[in-house]
Amino acid sequence: MAEMILVSGHKSPDTDTICSALVCAHWLRAQGKEAKAIRAGEINKETAFALDYFGSEAPELVTRVEAGQPMYLVDHNESKQAVDGMTDADVQGLIDHHRLGDFTTDQPILIRIEPVGCTGTILYSLYQQCGIEIPRQMAGLMLSAIISDTLLFRSPTCTERDRKAVQELAQIADVDYEKYGMDMLKAGADLSDKTAAELVLTDKKEFDGKKGTFSIAQLSVMDTQPILAQRDELLRLLEEDRAAHNYEASFLMVTDILEESTDLLYTSQVETAIEAAFQVKGNAQTLHLPGVMSRKKQVAPPLLGAL
Helix, strand or coil, X not given: CCCCEEEECCCCCCHHHXXXXXXXXXXXXXXXXXXXXXXXXXXXXXXXXXXXXXXXXXXXXXXXXXXXXXXXXXCCCCHHHCCECHHHCEEEEEEECCCCCCCXXXXXXXXXXCCCCCHHHHHHHHHHHHCXXXXXXXXXXXXXXXXHHHCCCCCCCCCHHHHHHXXXXXXXXXXXXXXXXXXXXXXXXXXXXXXXXXXXXXXCEEEECCCCEEEEEEEEECCCHHHHCCHHHHHHHHHHHHHHHCCCEEEEEEEECCCCEEEEEECHHHHHHHHHHHCCXXXXXXXXXXXXXXXXXXXXXXHHXXX
């Protein structure tokens, strides 16, 4: 029997990384391979809503993989974001929609990295290209991933392919994607039970800049005021996390889904460079960025250039 392929998304998993791991594992099994999804961290409320709605169990929590373990990676390709042990694993495939990071392999593998809003959109194309029928549950998970990553088409990362995929997947999943999508986003925006320490680590990703590593966490909410009311405490905890990991800087995006804007909180060491990167004057270690919603497209690139 072939050895089991583990399909993993990134640490601090979001809805795309969890749903795409489940969908990719199904896609591999449909081709006669042994595969199962794993997760490298705890799921959030938005993801839990999607899994419950479509009757899917969360992937098994695996915080470290063994050397030589066959793997597929989804929704990331940077070692700092991957499950521990990934660099010594036998990575056989990669499906992603982010910039190419530091990922390397010893052998040629299947790689699909495309400039779309979500990994789920790429997986939908793979099902179509392979002529594999899509069950309702898998359609619902892909639809959920795309809605999450594009913030129901509000994000500038959203493409016509993402929109078309959601419309077609909604027919298979038999859902009103606009109503379902807003309900899912609202579930994810409920942060009332999270401590300030948990908020600053939400969906945190690490990036290697020219001067060192920095982190960007992101909260997507319907109302930013309850979060910004805790700004002093959030900035203190953000600095604690920066110092603990020896980051060049740490950032927290507080993104307003309805207003389509972001308040970017940052540690103070690199204030001048950050203001220059966005051409906006900061106030109390915060930049208000109208029209900014995407870490991948609108926040990470200027910071990578500045840091």
